[in-house]
Amino acid sequence: MPMSTNPATNAIELRGVTKRFATPSGEVFTALRDLDMEVAPGEFCAVVGPTGCGKSTTLTLVSGLERASRGTVKVDGRPVSGITPGVGFMFQTDAVFPWKSVLDNVAAGPRFRGAGRRKANEAARDWLRRVGLAGFEDRYPHQLSGGMRKRVALAQSLINEPRVLLMDEPFSALDVQTRSIMSDELLALWEQTRPAVIFVTHDLEEAIALADKVIVLTAGPGRIKATFQINLPRPRKAQEIRFTDEFVALYSEIWEALRSEVETAYARSTTEVAP
Amino acid sequence: MTRAREAADTPRIDPAAMENLELDEPRPPRISRRVRRRLVLYVCRIALVVIVLGGWEIGVNTKHIDPFFWGQPSGVWRQLKTWITDGTAQGSLAEQILVTLQEAVYGFVIGVVLGVVLGIALGRNRFLSDLLSPFIKVANSIPRIVLGSLFSIAFGFGITSKVVLAVVLVFFGVFFNAFQGTREVDRNLLSNARILGASRWQTTRQVVLPSAFTWILASLHVSFGFALIGAVVGELLGADKGMGLLIRNAQNNFSPNGVLAGMVIIGVIALIAEGLITALENRLLRWRPPQTGGGDVNI
Ligand SMILES: Nc1ncnc2c1ncn2[C@@H]1O[C@H](COP(=O)(O)OP(=O)(O)OP(=O)(O)O)[C@@H](O)[C@H]1O
Ligand SMILES: [Mg+2]
Numbered sequence: 001m002p003m004s005t006n007p008a009t010n011a012i013e014l015r016g017v018t019k020r021f022a023t024p025s026g027e028v029f030t031a032l033r034d035l036d037m038e039v040a041p042g043e044f045c046a047v048v049g050p051t052g053c054g055k056s057t058t059l060t061l062v063s064g065l066e067r068a069s070r071g072t073v074k075v076d077g078r079p080v081s082g083i084t085p086g087v088g089f090m091f092q093t094d095a096v097f098p099w100k101s102v103l104d105n106v107a108a109g110p111r112f113r114g115a116g117r118r119k120a121n122e123a124a125r126d127w128l129r130r131v132g133l134a135g136f137e138d139r140y141p142h143q144l145s146g147g148m149r150k151r152v153a154l155a156q157s158l159i160n161e162p163r164v165l166l167m168d169e170p171f172s173a174l175d176v177q178t179r180s181i182m183s184d185e186l187l188a189l190w191e192q193t194r195p196a197v198i199f200v201t202h203d204l205e206e207a208i209a210l211a212d213k214v215i216v217l218t219a220g221p222g223r224i225k226a227t228f229q230i231n232l233p234r235p236r237k238a239q240e241i242r243f244t245d246e247f248v249a250l251y252s253e254i255w256e257a258l259r260s261e262v263e264t265a266y267a268r269s270t271t272e273v274a275p
Numbered sequence: 276m277t278r279a280r281e282a283a284d285t286p287r288i289d290p291a292a293m294e295n296l297e298l299d300e301p302r303p304p305r306i307s308r309r310v311r312r313r314l315v316l317y318v319c320r321i322a323l324v325v326i327v328l329g330g331w332e333i334g335v336n337t338k339h340i341d342p343f344f345w346g347q348p349s350g351v352w353r354q355l356k357t358w359i360t361d362g363t364a365q366g367s368l369a370e371q372i373l374v375t376l377q378e379a380v381y382g383f384v385i386g387v388v389l390g391v392v393l394g395i396a397l398g399r400n401r402f403l404s405d406l407l408s409p410f411i412k413v414a415n416s417i418p419r420i421v422l423g424s425l426f427s428i429a430f431g432f433g434i435t436s437k438v439v440l441a442v443v444l445v446f447f448g449v450f451f452n453a454f455q456g457t458r459e460v461d462r463n464l465l466s467n468a469r470i471l472g473a474s475r476w477q478t479t480r481q482v483v484l485p486s487a488f489t490w491i492l493a494s495l496h497v498s499f500g501f502a503l504i505g506a507v508v509g510e511l512l513g514a515d516k517g518m519g520l521l522i523r524n525a526q527n528n529f530s531p532n533g534v535l536a537g538m539v540i541i542g543v544i545a546l547i548a549e550g551l552i553t554a555l556e557n558r559l560l561r562w563r564p565p566q567t568g569g570g571d572v573n574i
Contacts, residue, residue, distance in 0.1 A: 060466075063470055065469065065470070083469050083470060088470070089466070089467070089470045091466065091467060093463055094463075095461075095463040095464055095466070095467035097467075097468075097481075097485075098562055099485040101562075108468075108471055109471040109472055112471050112472040112473040112474070113472040140562045142562070156471065160471065
């Protein structure tokens, strides 16, 4: 594993991170063990791995929602303690506020941070336009489609102009067509502000199409199995890039690394009977 | 708003239209069938009331029911008319209603505020809830209505003793709902608020409170009933005005019709309050998807 020459320049850096949980039965469960990971500023990093290997856990550690049991987590060279400032998080499940209108949902971040209503609303309208939701300001989340809710969540995160954006399977609940449209839109928005991204997904195609770097995690407890640089030219169109030879070659290479882990996790989940 | 609603409505396929396509059945009969069902329901309800009250009245007239103990509907009606036109022995009827209403509303408001504040505070603060929960459990298990006697001694015949009793009755229902509602707040939403930069107080106000509101509002329906019970029982135990005193005087005069007439008035007040609370609920919970099925059953 190559050590980065100047660790302080990494946007995100995990060193020897272990995360243990106390299970309800009183046992200790290790979700991550000795994980090392780094993401450069402005780098788009996709993380793939079998279910339950600790992908979501990694993101909660970076965001500061949870603390590592051992090891260090740094964002912008500073150790994480409490909620990391300058971080955006799109959760695996819907987390927009159902009692706030679309506009108020997007304006929530600036409002929480002390901006005036007028200024926050102005910025929120701007972001809603950018994610293609102009005209839906007054709706409540339950009146939107799943894809639209994801756009609201995206605008809600991006309005704070995070330097680090954490995305936990943000598009997994969407149909294939909507997902590829959202991928392209995400890339376009990302180019505008260029935050460092950790993008968790189960979809290897999506990972390769979006990322500069794909990290494959092992079946739990999670650690890095392999890292792949994706040197496909930008700007990319997720729809078109899938059929290039380079893409196909990368896909089979990464899938080779991922497959054995998925199989291990699957075998475990079918043989392991609750003690 | 209207534009948004239009946009929402246009692309939707009308399920009724689909059914019509399949069944090849004209639409009007379906609609009128639904209307007719409702009509039949209302007629049956009225019939039920007529049968019960009429049976009662006939029972009295045929000497099967003794009106000296059980009263009779026409007597209750006469009593109500007298109260309305001639006033009661203790002043005008409106005055009695207003006094009781005032006690109930004060008790309701204070009890709800205390219940919500304490419920959320304990729901948000582990130490507070660990500290206070055994005391609250004990306080909840005693028959609180008996405290009315104590308050009557301590606060006298005025409005205070009734308000305090109403507060005590209202508080617990609201408190437990607010507490539970606070505990059930989606952890994802809490995390999201923290990430977006919300302080603890902002999270409580903008995430916990609206989220717990569904629970709290559910408790308000029963709570106003409790507040009325507190006010009336407080008056029964000793007062110089109010519906409770009116009922108590009727009892002392061996007038079952008077007792029943008082009950009818209190029932009407409770129904109006229930309607107002439902309207409030619909306004405050606009953000929720429309509830299917169910109905407004609350006991
Ligand atoms: N609060 C918790 N208490 C106990 N165990 C937990 C807790 N959170 C996560 N875990 C366990 O840690 C492991 C990793 O969880 P995590 O949510 O990070 O998986 P994941 O890689 O995101 O999976 P998926 O792809 O299915 O979302 C899982 O086995 C899970 O059961
Ligand atoms: Mg996950």
